[in-house]
Amino acid sequence: MGGQDPDRIREVAMQLDDAMEAMDKEKVLEFFSEDCEIKFLGKTVKGKDGVKRWLDWMEAKGMTRMKLTPVNIQVIGDTFLEEFKAKAVLEDGSEIEAEQCEVLIYEDYKVKSLRLYFDRLQYAPMIAKNFVEKAVIRRLNKMTFAGLED
Numbered sequence: 001m002g003g004q005d006p007d008r009i010r011e012v013a014m015q016l017d018d019a020m021e022a023m024d025k026e027k028v029l030e031f032f033s034e035d036c037e038i039k040f041l042g043k044t045v046k047g048k049d050g051v052k053r054w055l056d057w058m059e060a061k062g063m064t065r066m067k068l069t070p071v072n073i074q075v076i077g078d079t080f081l082e083e084f085k086a087k088a089v090l091e092d093g094s095e096i097e098a099e100q101c102e103v104l105i106y107e108d109y110k111v112k113s114l115r116l117y118f119d120r121l122q123y124a125p126m127i128a129k130n131f132v133e134k135a136v137i138r139r140l141n142k143m144t145f146a147g148l149e150d
Contacts (some may be wrong), residue, residue, distance in 0.1 A: 004109060010075050021067060034047060038115075040054075062090045081102070083101050102115065
């Protein structure tokens, strides 16, 4: 690794974001190396087959219409770091907005490693289907912030 142009890494990363927003799975796959890995929520998927499984998982969770808004971007060597807001429109028309961070390691301008960091509770409403599940999520969120109220 090494010797990659930081501006080109930034450009390629923004093109990947555009493909993700469009949920163009074939285009997204083009941005990853054959031996890549993606880590999120304590799980790791590997290779282009793993990328496909990750995209299918996102689709199954209703994340087919989303907007990614960069907050902070840094390129250090072969590493692209991005803090961003993700806004997804769910099947029922409701919206979820969450802050995320990603670390991408590039090799030959392809993603070799992607690590995603986000609060799964921010996405929990998209999998809660009934009153009990939604109530549990509300309670967990309330317990999480206990002691921080004004």
